[in-house]
Amino acid sequence: MKIPPSLSPSIAIIGAGPAGLIAAERLSALSYRVAVYDRMPMPGRKFLMAGRGGLNLTHTEPLDEFLAHYGAGRDFITPFITAFPPDALRGWCDDLGEANFVGSSGRVFPKSFKASPLLRAWLRRLEAQGVEFFMRHEWKGWDDQGALRFETESHENELVKADAVLLALGGASWPKLGATGSWQPLLREKHVSVAPLTASNVGVTIAWSEHLTSRFAGQPLKRLIVSCGPQRVVGEAMITQQGLEGGAIYALGPALREAIAHAGYAMLSLDLRRDLSESELMTRLTKPRGKKSLSTFLASAAGLDPVSIALLRESFFLRNEKLPDDPYALAQAIKTCAIKVQAMNGLERAISSAGGIDQNELDPHLMIKKLPGVFVAGEMINWDAPTGGYLLQACFSTGVAAARGLAEWLSKNRA
Numbered sequence: 001m002k003i004p005p006s007l008s009p010s011i012a013i014i015g016a017g018p019a020g021l022i023a024a025e026r027l028s029a030l031s032y033r034v035a036v037y038d039r040m041p042m043p044g045r046k047f048l049m050a051g052r053g054g055l056n057l058t059h060t061e062p063l064d065e066f067l068a069h070y071g072a073g074r075d076f077i078t079p080f081i082t083a084f085p086p087d088a089l090r091g092w093c094d095d096l097g098e099a100n101f102v103g104s105s106g107r108v109f110p111k112s113f114k115a116s117p118l119l120r121a122w123l124r125r126l127e128a129q130g131v132e133f134f135m136r137h138e139w140k141g142w143d144d145q146g147a148l149r150f151e152t153e154s155h156e157n158e159l160v161k162a163d164a165v166l167l168a169l170g171g172a173s174w175p176k177l178g179a180t181g182s183w184q185p186l187l188r189e190k191h192v193s194v195a196p197l198t199a200s201n202v203g204v205t206i207a208w209s210e211h212l213t214s215r216f217a218g219q220p221l222k223r224l225i226v227s228c229g230p231q232r233v234v235g236e237a238m239i240t241q242q243g244l245e246g247g248a249i250y251a252l253g254p255a256l257r258e259a260i261a262h263a264g265y266a267m268l269s270l271d272l273r274r275d276l277s278e279s280e281l282m283t284r285l286t287k288p289r290g291k292k293s294l295s296t297f298l299a300s301a302a303g304l305d306p307v308s309i310a311l312l313r314e315s316f317f318l319r320n321e322k323l324p325d326d327p328y329a330l331a332q333a334i335k336t337c338a339i340k341v342q343a344m345n346g347l348e349r350a351i352s353s354a355g356g357i358d359q360n361e362l363d364p365h366l367m368i369k370k371l372p373g374v375f376v377a378g379e380m381i382n383w384d385a386p387t388g389g390y391l392l393q394a395c396f397s398t399g400v401a402a403a404r405g406l407a408e409w410l411s412k413n414r415a
């Protein structure tokens with residue numbers, strides 16, 4: 001039986017990112033009155049930004065391998081992803097009319113390679129289910145009577161009393177897209193433990209020469225093996241004005257952070273021809289060079305592309321050394337191209353943030369134990385994962401779980 005709107009409990013969801021929106025969808029489908037609040041003028045700003053890179057929604061590897069990517073957060077995240085796994089997310093996407101496909105690496109993308117058509121279809125569904133949106137509403141905490149306090153665009157205060165609340169306020173990366181982490185003191189005031197938000201899946205700063213950046217910034221380095229100490233990652237990277245970005249660099253984040261904390265810098269070693277052994281390379285490089293320039297020779301004999309040759313030269317230039325002529329030294333340099341990293345980039349350009357609400361503060365249904373009736377979902381909880389679809393999947397799965405927990409709580413507490 002559908003509950004008449006005036007009698008159904010009211011739910012306030014704060015944060016119109018994927019975690020908040022999927023919870024709004026689930027709860028409005030159960031006929032609850034759902035209002036979504038967000039400080040931004042439009043919902044899903046970060047989701048749209050993720051769409052610029054093709055929107056890697058999730059990954060198709062076996063669940064056990066999938067869950068391993070959450071590292072220390074694996075045990076926490078497992079029940080939520082098991083209950084709403086990658087296949088369910090793909091089905092949801094199909095259902096909204098956005099076909100998706102599996103890329104060669106097992107990663108899942110919408111066929112349109114964008115977030116905007118999916119978000120449009122999603123918002124239409126939410127409106128049809130009666131979800132109300134209150135944009136340009138910045139959450140400022142609670143008043144003494146437990147009402148939610150919002151500041152509107154005109155700097156007026158608005159008080160909202162809801163039967164249950166779901167916070168899906170995100171982390172603190174790319175703050176201009178809405179998630180700034182300004183919720184941290186509001187929860188700490190309520191004695192909820194929150195680990196500081198730090199940049200994750202973030203690029204690194206390298207003191208490139210003007211020569212390198214003017215010609216090669218924005219160019220990808222494909223099929224690499226990148227190492228930092230004993231940590232090795234197979235993947236891709238991209239040269240930027242400030243340094244390096246990309247999946248392989250993000251995955252080395254913890255090792256890089258630790259090295260920088262210890263020594264003030266970190267050394268990256270790039271294997272620029274991962275498919276050839278050092279001795280195979282050396283054999284190729286012992287061929288007579290003739291009148292070819294060293295760059296032309298490296299391209300023809302070692303099969304290096306222009307950006308890899310430039311990087312190889314840069315690694316010697318930055319050490320005030322000359323690129324060697326000797327085949328053995330060259331082969332070694334191609335297999336272990338050494339680059340000094342000065343720092344990790346900050347939250348402004350990080351894909352995600354680590355830190356957030358301590359998992360121990362939450363019950364198994366994602367309710368904050370110290371704040372009955374207040375549930376949380378998404379990146380604001382302290383779990384971390386690399387890029388590859390693991391971030392969005394966890395946001396969707398925790399959004400679904402928090403919605404279920406909240407509905408169960410309401411049915412027990414408002415009977």
Ligand SMILES: Cc1cc2nc3c(=O)[nH]c(=O)nc-3n(C[C@H](O)[C@H](O)[C@H](O)COP(=O)(O)OP(=O)(O)OC[C@H]3O[C@@H](n4cnc5c(N)ncnc54)[C@H](O)[C@@H]3O)c2cc1C
Nearest residue numbers: 015017018019039050056139169170178179378379391392
């Ligand atoms: C450039 C980029 C590319 C990415 N690409 C991918 C990808 O391909 N695959 C992937 O899995 N992940 C990707 N991500 C990460 C992914 O987008 C995030 O993990 C995800 O959006 C987090 O969802 P969320 O709902 O928890 O938070 P968010 O999407 O950050 O939403 C939180 C919402 O809360 C609102 N809010 C915050 N504080 C307040 C307040 N005080 N009052 C009112 N509203 C508030 C914000 O305005 C925001 O709309 C990418 C991120 C970036 C930045």
